[in-house]
Amino acid sequence: MAVIETRNLTYTYPSAPRPSISDVSIKVEKGQFVLITGPSGCGKTTLCRTFNGLIPHFYQGELTGDIVVAGQDAAKHPTMEMAKHVGLVFQNPENQLFALSVEKDVAFGLENLGFSREEMRKRVDWALNLTGIYDLRERSPHEMSGGQQQRVAIAAVLAMQPEIIVLDEPTSFLDPLSAEKIFEVIHEFNQKLGITVVLVEHRLDLTAKYADHIIIMDEGKVCFDGDTREILSKQETRLMGVGIPKATLLYEMLQKDGAKLGNTIPLSSEELAKIVEEALGR
């Protein structure tokens, strides 16, 4: 079952000379972990803004085509209603945080949905613990570093436990180990609770291994859409601004030089090390 489906979706920002996304037709199935990537300015962020109706409700401009998210027409349905189904984490956490304390920020969405105090407390503490910011719960988000703010924004969305989570470069300000831990949490979420994840990322080194599906965009259009391994083994992707994981590239270089390493392309260092070990062991 598709939880996000767009048909010929085209959108132009107010007074922009050309569309930021054009003719985008994609399907995201329930429970999938989808990675959206592509060169800077390719329309990834714009596409995500249509998933909860920020486009066209907040940004206005001209939207044509169809978009159905969690069974609702996201272009017509109010964003507040869409928020029950879709949680969005923006690129820049400052745009998202507004409460006086971390705790209040994380509780805000739950309060709007009318959860009991007790349930709210439980969910907020759970999300704060998962993202490693429980000790910061009384602090003001505006006095925190970019990385900590990103954790708050992620916690706020996790607390809602929406059917779909859309994250737009959610860990760009975090140090690598913290980023990895956050991705692990999101992956676990996807695996255990069956929550659909759409992740916008340039850094495939860190994230390709989690995704069962990848969408590559360029100049507002979808160029590739399919199984992660299959798409990342295509040579055409090398010509675009896509950062193929180093392990994948190294595997290819070895194959090209005549090494016999089997046909499953690795997406992570673990996978490549295993392939090489097997080849050396033979």
Next chain:
Amino acid sequence: MLIVENVRFSYASGVEALKGVSLTVKDSEFVAIMGQNGAGKTTLIKHFNGLLKPTSGSVRINGVETTKTSVATLARDVGFVFQNPDHQLFSETVDDEIAFALKNFGYEAEVIEKRITWAVNLLGLTQYRKTSPFMLSGGERKRVALASVLAWDPKILVLDEPTIGQDHRQKENLRQFIMQMQTQGKTIVMVTHDVEFVAECNPRVVLMREGKIVADGAGKEILTNPVLLEQSSIVLPQIAQVFAKLTGQGFPLDIIDIYEAKDLLMEKLRRRS
């Protein structure tokens, strides 16, 4: 030359962010400062252009102590590009943004025009000259911020997380751009979390933790030390990870370069077959 001597710095809140940092960066050196969130990296580089002044100790830029001069004067020598471009950009068009500092420094209109043309070319922003920076994507805004600093040609370039929001091709452009700046004798100090980018550039790496420098050396040496990295909340670059996992095969462990990795693996694979 940039000389930091035993600098301590406390914020008004009482938090001591730097606890005795000493660091010398020579002319035309390329240094990456790494470390976990809150290690004091940004606090340290804000001392380089006098935005912050040490509570004790000293920072000297080309022989001048930062406490004895103004941020405006220091800016000529030290160009600072912030982590979040939105803290830096405010003009109506990209052109105006780049022109702003140049006007303040008193350049003539003709020179300003030339500098803008040069900077937008270099950073692939030519098509956006008349566009509002706020219409651009995060990655593009970041390049506008960089262009506006480069345009006045500072000797020392300080970049706070320059690769955030940049795609693969832009990172490659940034890398080549940094190399080009180095051949022109510029000093480059960048704060970054991007291990893959650092592995590709292979600069001198300074590792900070809890307000102190805990390691300082070649990228190849520091980025392949798993214990040191873990303490600083950094993961090994992917190539180094592969070798760290191939234990017992007799591979050297200080490999971060993909070509070197390929040669080593190929040699062993050939011998086995």
